[in-house]
Structure formats: structure tokens, C-alpha cells
Amino acid sequence: GENVEQHPSTLSVQEGDSAVIKCTYSDSASNYFPWYKQELGKGPQLIIDIRSNVGEKKDQRIAVTLNKTAKHFSLHITETQPEDSAVYFCAAGEDYGQNFVFGPGTRLSVLP
Amino acid sequence: KAGVTQTPRYLIKTRGQQVTLSCSPISGHRSVSWYQQTPGQGLQFLFEYFSETQRNKGNFPGRFSGRQFSNSRSEMNVSTLELGDSALYLCASGQGGNEQFFGPGTRLTVL
Numbered sequence: 714g715e716n717v718e719q720h721p722s723t724l725s726v727q728e729g730d731s732a733v734i735k736c737t738y739s740d741s742a743s744n745y746f747p748w749y750k751q752e753l754g755k756g757p758q759l760i761i762d763i764r765s766n767v768g769e770k771k772d773q774r775i776a777v778t779l780n781k782t783a784k785h786f787s788l789h790i791t792e793t794q795p796e797d798s799a800v801y802f803c804a805a806g807e808d809y810g811q812n813f814v815f816g817p818g819t820r821l822s823v824l825p
Numbered sequence: 826k827a828g829v830t831q832t833p834r835y836l837i838k839t840r841g842q843q844v845t846l847s848c849s850p851i852s853g854h855r856s857v858s859w860y861q862q863t864p865g866q867g868l869q870f871l872f873e874y875f876s877e878t879q880r881n882k883g884n885f886p887g888r889f890s891g892r893q894f895s896n897s898r899s900e901m902n903v904s905t906l907e908l909g910d911s912a913l914y915l916c917a918s919g920q921g922g923n924e925q926f927f928g929p930g931t932r933l934t935v936l
Contacts, residue, residue, distance in 0.1 A: 745923045747923070751925075754929070755913060755929055756829070756915050756917075756927030756928050756929050756930050757868070757915070757927045758927065759924065759925070759926065760921070762924070802867075802868060804868075809921070809922060809923065810856070810873055810875075810880055810923070811856060811858040811870075811873045811880050811881070811919055811923070811925045812858075812870055812881035812883070812918060813870060813891075814872055815867055815868035815869075815871070816867075817867045818867060818868075
């Protein structure tokens with residue numbers, strides 16, 4: 714079955730700096746890769762996603778890149794703000810449905 | 826549009842009991858999935874329902890079951906509770922594709 718690894722497990726950056734979180738997956742059948750942000754006491758919130766026919770996707774300060782050959786994808790957050798502090802999860806899934814395998818999470822702290 | 830709602834938000838049970846958790850999806854969404862979140866195992870997929878049919882199932886024992894009603898609301902049941910079932914149980918809804926929206930979760934504590 715699918716296995717998703719995520720690094721680093723914790724990340725501290727200064728406000729205004731960039732943050733990068735990397736994930737690898739094992740199943741070449743996976744073709745949908747979402748990223749979620751989870752704040753304390755809340756459920757995960759979808760922040761960006763990418764499909765395997767696209768190499769990069771950007772939404773304001775957030776971007777995701779995918780290298781299908783190497784089976785890895787990354788989340789890039791630029792100009793970080795204190796409100797970006799949260800746990801971020803990557804996930805991998807197939808064409809339809811919600812049967813995702815999640816990475817273990819990265820706790821991002823943005824220091825003012 | 827209202828988000829995904831889960832009830833109850835907190836629950837305390839003892840070993841051997843059973844529990845039923847409820848999830849109301851976003852209006853118009855026909856797919857509901859359930860996840861278990863623990864510090865040790867992270868986020869793990871339990872099952873997904875679409876139009877009242879179980880579409881996918883994760884690797885959990887038969888003590889974990891679910892169902893979906895005609896109005897897309899879903900319930901999850903855990904029988905013969907064990908200490909290791911203590912977790913945050915998350916429900917997510919979607920329109921049938923990949924995109925899903927999570928509720929706030931139900932925190933289950935088994936004593």
C-alpha cells in the first residue's frame with residue numbers, strides 16, 4: 714500500500730522568511746496530492762492541492778511542486794506570518810474518492 | 826454555507842462500551858469520510874461513504890463500522906471499546922471527487 718513520508722517534523726522560521734516542507738510517496742498509482750493545515754482544536758483545512766499531470770501550482774503565498782518521477786512533492790510558503798503557525802499535513806490519493814494516506818505532519822512555528 | 830458538523834464534540838466512555846458518532850456534511854455533498862487521528866499513528870482513513878454505499882475502507886477491525894443515510898448524514902460506530910480507541914475522530918465531506926472538507930472532530934476518551 715501507499716506510504717507517505719514527510720520532513721521535517723518541526724520547522725521554525727522568522728516572520729517574513731520562507732518555509733519548505735517535503736513529502737515522498739511510494740505508490741505510483743497516486744495522482745492527487747493535497748496539503749492540509751490544522752490549527753489547534755480544529756479539523757484539517759485544505760490549503761492547496763496538485764494532480765500528477767501538473768508540475769507546479771501557486772496560490773498567493775503558497776505553492777506546491779510535484780516531481781512524479783522521483784515521487785516527491787513539496788509545499789512552499791513565502792513571506793510567512795505568525796498566523797501560518799500550525800501543523801501541516803501532506804497526503805496522497807488516487808483519481809477519485811477520499812481514501813488518502815497522510816504524512817505524519819510538520820509543526821511550523823513562525824516567530825515574530 | 827454551513828460547514829461540516831460533528832456531534833458530540835467530546836465523549837468519555839469506558840472499556841467494553843460502544844459509541845456512535847454523528848456527522849452532518851456540507852449541504853449538497855454526497856461523500857462522507859471518517860478518519861482517526863492519534864499522536865502515535867497520525868491521521869488514518871477509516872471508511873468513505875458515497876450515496877449511502879461504502880466506497881472505500883481502511884485497515885481497521887470490524888469493531889469500527891459506519892453508515893450513511895439518504896440525507897447524506899453519516900454515523901460511525903465503535904463497539905467493544907479499547908483504551909487504544911481514544912482519539913480524535915474526524916469526518917470530512919465532499920462532492921464525490923477528491924476535494925474534502927473536515928469537521929472539527931469528536932474527541933473520544935476511553936477509560
